[in-house]
Amino acid sequence: MFSTKEEKNRQLFESISERYDLVNSLISFFLHNSWRKDLIKTLKPKKGTRVIDLCCGTGELTLSMAQEISPGGEVYGLDFSEKMLEKAKIKQIKSHVDNVTFLCGNVRDLPFEDESFHYATICFGLRNVSNYADALKEVRRVLKPGGILACLETSRPSIPVFKELYYLYMRYAVPYLGGLLTGNAAGYLWLQESTWAFPDYKALMAIFKEAGFENIFTKPYLGGVTAMHLVTKPQKKATIPLFSGKGDEVACKKRKDNEQAENR
Numbered sequence: 139m140f141s142t143k144e145e146k147n148r149q150l151f152e153s154i155s156e157r158y159d160l161v162n163s164l165i166s167f168f169l170h171n172s173w174r175k176d177l178i179k180t181l182k183p184k185k186g187t188r189v190i191d192l193c194c195g196t197g198e199l200t201l202s203m204a205q206e207i208s209p210g211g212e213v214y215g216l217d218f219s220e221k222m223l224e225k226a227k228i229k230q231i232k233s234h235v236d237n238v239t240f241l242c243g244n245v246r247d248l249p250f251e252d253e254s255f256h257y258a259t260i261c262f263g264l265r266n267v268s269n270y271a272d273a274l275k276e277v278r279r280v281l282k283p284g285g286i287l288a289c290l291e292t293s294r295p296s297i298p299v300f301k302e303l304y305y306l307y308m309r310y311a312v313p314y315l316g317g318l319l320t321g322n323a324a325g326y327l328w329l330q331e332s333t334w335a336f337p338d339y340k341a342l343m344a345i346f347k348e349a350g351f352e353n354i355f356t357k358p359y360l361g362g363v364t365a366m367h368l369v370t371k372p373q374k375k376a377t378i379p380l381f382s383g384k385g386d387e388v389a390c391k392k393r394k395d396n397e398q399a400e401n402r
């Protein structure tokens with residue numbers, strides 16, 4: 139079910155799950171929750187809708203989304219780390235949020251029918267997925283036409299001096315702190331390496347476009363340390379059947395006219 143890279147990644151999150159939230163708060167100077175809140179504020183999900191939160195981890199965004207779309211809406215939180223999900227389920231019980239289902243699975247192979255969701259969210263997860271082009275294809279499949287994918291991801295600042303200082307912070311301070319609190323410094327060093335290896339937020343816009351999304355909106359935070367993207371799955375174009383029996387010629391002409399207009 140998992141590739142070697144995915145299995146290594148999964149084990150990393152299994153090993154840091156206990157203090158994942160605490161380390162996240164410290165290394166982001168307690169900003170990570172305000173970024174998640176801003177994502178929800180910008181997305182403005184409608185009440186009564188269906189949402190999938192991918193790479194949901196300990197469920198921070200999943201539970202907030204569930205409250206936002208109540209009453210009537212439902213949220214699925216999916217992650218491949220059982221231990222991260224255990225943490226999420228404890229939070230769910232404590233917060234009495236009942237419109238969430240947490241499930242273990244791989245983003246590259248979602249256990250849902252085509253066009254099942256109005257919204258998909260992925261928060262600090264896309265960078266972790268070994269083949270993100272496959273993952274985006276899968277997300278596009280389960281979104282309804284017009285559905286929105288909201289992504290929050292670490293990025294690289296472009297401001298001179300700040301960029302270098304941030305690199306040093308990620309390269310030395312973050313693995314030190316992560317190692318101290320979780321015993322897995324290598325895992326946090328990988329956080330830095332994966333951030334530097336991942337496309338920055340401007341390049342990510344092109345990747346969403348290539349994956350077939352449109353209306354790409356991006357918002358960098360703190361000089362580009364993190365960025366939000368909101369992207370839309372295109373609406374289906376009205377198709378005119380080529381051979382509809384009655385009135386075939388008219389239908390054919392309309393279809394040809396449409397194609398010509400599109401090719402222009």
Ligand SMILES: C[S@@+](CC[C@H](N)C(=O)[O-])C[C@H]1O[C@@H](n2cnc3c(N)ncnc32)[C@H](O)[C@@H]1O
Nearest residue numbers: 151193194195217218219222244245261262266
């Ligand atoms: C950095 S954490 C983010 C967790 C959470 N979304 C948050 O905002 O804190 C990344 C999560 O992605 C999960 N993950 C990575 N690759 C995955 C995949 N292919 N399928 C499902 N989950 C994956 C990890 O288990 C981990 O919980």
